Amino acid sequence: MSASAFQAPRGTRDVLPDAQGHKRFVELAASRAAAAFGYERIDTPTFEDAGLFVRGVGETTDIVEKETYTFKDRGGDLLSLRPEGTAPVCRSYLQHGMRNRAQPVRLHYICPMFRYDRPQAGRYRELSQFGVEIIGDADPAVDAEVIELGWGLLRDLGLSGMALLLNSIGDPACRPRYVAALREYYEARADAIAHDECRRRLKSNPLRLLDCKEASCRALIQSAPSSIEHLCAECSAHWNELLACLDQLRIPYRLDSRLVRGLDYYTRTVFEITPPGAGSQGTILAGGRYDGLIEQIGGSPTPGIGFAAGVERIILNLQEQKIPAPADAGTKVLLAHLGPDAKKFALVLGSDLRSRGVPAILAPAGRSLKAQLRYASSVSATHAVIIGEREIESGTLVLRDLAHSRQQNLSRRDLIASLASPVMQGQPQ
């Protein structure tokens, strides 16, 4: 690879044909899961007004502060490549007056996100997320529904050993009291805070003290007051009902009082799903309730909850757990041809086959039959049609079943009928 050659930009990558199987597998399972719960698809623009993320996600969050791709366009507008999906969906909800639809509104998306991070295993600058949002319903049953959707998706993909972590961080009514309690706790032990970063957090964002991974902070976190104990009556009722719902659904969860998440818009329920050997890049699906977000970006108070799942991380885990993508089972025909007349014949036959729904590939011209059939194997064709002068003269073509090494002579019409027959078309989609 010479230095002058272009490369995919840092943190991005090409998904080559061989890797498409897993990607399609995940995307398909995701849209099926969404459909099963009645979440309709929405696509929002790749870039948005930069202010949307500052207002929505929070200006002191790392995502907005240092990971966003922000630029001025030629007209002078300040835009950001979308770093996450919730704020754009809420913006769209507002812009299109979706509160005039039957509430709640259920939406899902699957599209690329952009974050200026240093790349690493399971972390890319361009990543694909599958996400769902349900807007307009504050009932805890809806929290449980969203969790069930995500949990079920991973289960249906065949992933095992997943852990659901759950917490409630309260709402504007009770969180300030909790934050105060937390701050009090830490201030009383100020000299025990060895970690510089956490000394800052104490002032700027005390909640984040809780998910510090520093060893010296662990002991402090261990006995820090938990948000659950400080929930107001409403939040507490919400929380208890959510747990009851999850119990009803038999979804196992683990309470984690350190789970606070890095986006400012969360209220009440927050959750994460992590795989067995969860490293630092472990979280593959995470979300929470954001009852204040829509108001924050200019709407009237509207509750919402959702999650986002990292497609690349899911694929990584599929590979780790040795779960193969389902192979596509359909027919694929290679048209081998010998001589200029046969080539023309093959061209038209291919066209006819495709119009009957049979994928057909023209063999590379000018090669021996042997080489053309070798090519058929390497592109994993299931059948080959052999067209030579003999066939054109007699009007009988050779249809070779490559998997079973059998062949038969058929008229052009019978051959097309045979390949286009339903038993040949194993493709579900």
Added chain:
RNA sequence: GUGAGCGUGGCCAAGUUUGGUUAAGGCGCCAGGUUGUGGCCCUGGAGAUCGAGGGUUCGAAUCCCUUCGCUCACCCCA
């Protein structure tokens, strides 16, 4: 933003410590193995200025400097 490791044909790589004739090998690709039949096997072929630039030397993939890139970890997050 911080730290560590690594850059040899499309891919995986030996060789780098102990500088020395045409830079191993495997995969893949192309072609042949008789006259129109694949996947296995055999044979042959194409393909690398050893990431880039500079330096040391009679001579460097191998030593020195600079630079770029990649990977992993911290941080953060999906």
